[in-house]
Amino acid sequence: MKNILIAENAGFCFGVKRAMNMAWNELDKTDNVSIYALGPLIHNSQAVAKYEERGMVTVATIEDIEKIEADKSISGKPINNSKEMIIRSHGVSKTVYDEAKEKNIPIIDTTCPFVRKIHYLANKCYEDGKQLIVIGDKNHPEIIGINGWSSHSAIIAKNLEEIKNISFESNKEYFIVAQTTMNEKEFDAIISHIRSLNIRVEVENTICSATRVRQESARDLAQRVELMIVIGGRHSSNTQKLVKICQDTVDTFSIETKDDLDKDLLSKYNTIGITAGASTPDWIIDDVIGFLSEL
Ligand code: SF4
Numbered sequence: 001m002k003n004i005l006i007a008e009n010a011g012f013c014f015g016v017k018r019a020m021n022m023a024w025n026e027l028d029k030t031d032n033v034s035i036y037a038l039g040p041l042i043h044n045s046q047a048v049a050k051y052e053e054r055g056m057v058t059v060a061t062i063e064d065i066e067k068i069e070a071d072k073s074i075s076g077k078p079i080n081n082s083k084e085m086i087i088r089s090h091g092v093s094k095t096v097y098d099e100a101k102e103k104n105i106p107i108i109d110t111t112c113p114f115v116r117k118i119h120y121l122a123n124k125c126y127e128d129g130k131q132l133i134v135i136g137d138k139n140h141p142e143i144i145g146i147n148g149w150s151s152h153s154a155i156i157a158k159n160l161e162e163i164k165n166i167s168f169e170s171n172k173e174y175f176i177v178a179q180t181t182m183n184e185k186e187f188d189a190i191i192s193h194i195r196s197l198n199i200r201v202e203v204e205n206t207i208c209s210a211t212r213v214r215q216e217s218a219r220d221l222a223q224r225v226e227l228m229i230v231i232g233g234r235h236s237s238n239t240q241k242l243v244k245i246c247q248d249t250v251d252t253f254s255i256e257t258k259d260d261l262d263k264d265l266l267s268k269y270n271t272i273g274i275t276a277g278a279s280t281p282d283w284i285i286d287d288v289i290g291f292l293s294e295l
Contacts, residue, residue, distance in 0.1 A: 002266075004292050005225060006285075007275035008217040013210035015112030016042055016279050019089035022110045026084065027054045034083040035108075036065050038096070039141060041088050042279035043236035046257060056086070062099050084108055090141040091115040093148015094123070114208045115142060118177050119149040121204055125175040126150035130202075133157065133166075135190055136179025140237055143179055160190050174201040180208035181238035181278075183245070184215065210278065211238055218242050218275040222249040225273035227266070229253045231288055232277025239277030246275070257284055258291040266295060 012020070020042065027035055037058045040048045052058065059065055065085065084106045087096070091111035100107050111119075125132045132154040136143045147154045157163045168174070176194065178187050184207055191203055222228050228246035232239025233256060246252040251269070255261060266272070272292060276285050 002269070002292055002295050003271040004289060005221060005271065005273045006289070007214070007221045007273065009210070009214045010217070010231075010274065010276040011278070011280050011282055011285055013208070013214070013278035015089045015114060015208070015210070019110035019112065020047070020281075022108060023051060023056065023086050024054075026086070026108050027051065027056055030084070032082070034069070035086065036068075036083060037086040037088065038062070038092065039088055039090070041086065043233035043239070043277075044256075044279045044281065044284075045233065046284060047279070047281045062096070062103060062105065065105065066103070082106070087111055088141075089115065091119060091145040092141075093145050093152075094119075095148055112180075112208075114180055114206070115145070118146050118180070118206050121175070121177055121206070122146050122149040122154070126153060128173075130173045130175045131155065133174055133176045134179070135163075135176065135182055135187060137237060140179065142181075142237075146177070157190075159186065160193060163190050163193060168197055168199045170199060172200070174199060176201060176203045177206045179237070180206060181211045181241060182207050183241055184212055211241075214238070214275070214278065215242065215245055219245050219249065221273040221275065222246045222252075225250060225269075225271045227251045227253065227269035227271075228273045228275065229255060229261075229288065229292075230275055230277070231255055231257075231285055232280045236277045236279050239280070242275055242277060246273075255288070258287045261288070261291060263295065266292070 023041055035056050037056050040058055041051055086108045089110050089112040122132055132150045134143055134146055134154045134156045137158050138156040194201055228250055230243045243254045
């Protein structure tokens with residue numbers, strides 16, 4: 001029988017839980033309203049599928065909503081009286097709010113309050129004439145949203161190498177924020193490099209405490225087991241950071257659901273640790289625990 005240990009902080013964080021509840025409540029209470037999500041609600045296809053079965057429609061842009069609504073009227077399909085658009089916990093840029101308002105689409109705003117705070121800082125930095133630097137992945141929706149609050153003028157760098165390629169100017173004031181799921185150690189290394197450059201810089205560590213605690217408990221558990229299993233979406237940034245943290249210490253499997261587990265590969269491990277990304281629902285974690293318990 002396997003010895004299974006679960007990380008103290010695994011699975012849905014406060015922001016994702018809040019967003020999922022808000023979206024579900026909206027689906028529950030609204031009749032005759034088409035509910036659109038601007039982008040997958042979370043980076044977990046199984047959880048998103050549950051919401052779509054309940055009636056939510058995932059779209060990539062506001063134009064997609066307009067097209068779907070227009071197609072309904074052409075095809076003679078029943079048209080709901082109104083529509084709403086969910087903004088997910090990653091947040092979006094200011095232009096999305098403006099466009100929705102202009103097109104008369106009510107918003108269900110599930111932006112995580114921690115991300116909302118970065119929007120405020122980015123906007124203030126822009127208005128104060130400072131140069132915003134965002135430490136994070138330029139393709140991640142959270143970073144695209146943050147950049148939009150500084151009129152898309154931010155310098156975005158994901159690691160120390162990219163920071164070293166920036167030509168800092170002595171007459172500029174810089175303001176630094178981090179992607180909420182950034183690895184704390186990498187961020188510290190970047191900041192100590194920047195501080196050594198003798199430029200005018202202000203730093204706001206915006207790494208979310210939920211991320212920090214989850215990463216610490218994964219690192220701690222990885223030291224006590226023979227194998228770590230990290231459960232979460234392949235496109236989930238915070239999940240992939242957990243994978244990297246665990247891999248630095250011990251053999252690690254990155255999976256989305258229990259179906260990705262291979263009994264033969266598991267056979268050589270007796271003590272197995274489990275952690276999960278911020279967008280992994282409890283029922284997927286329970287499924288994995290159930291599968292391992294049966295071995
Ligand atoms: S990881 Fe942190 S910032 Fe991101 S949604 Fe969760 S609580 Fe909010």
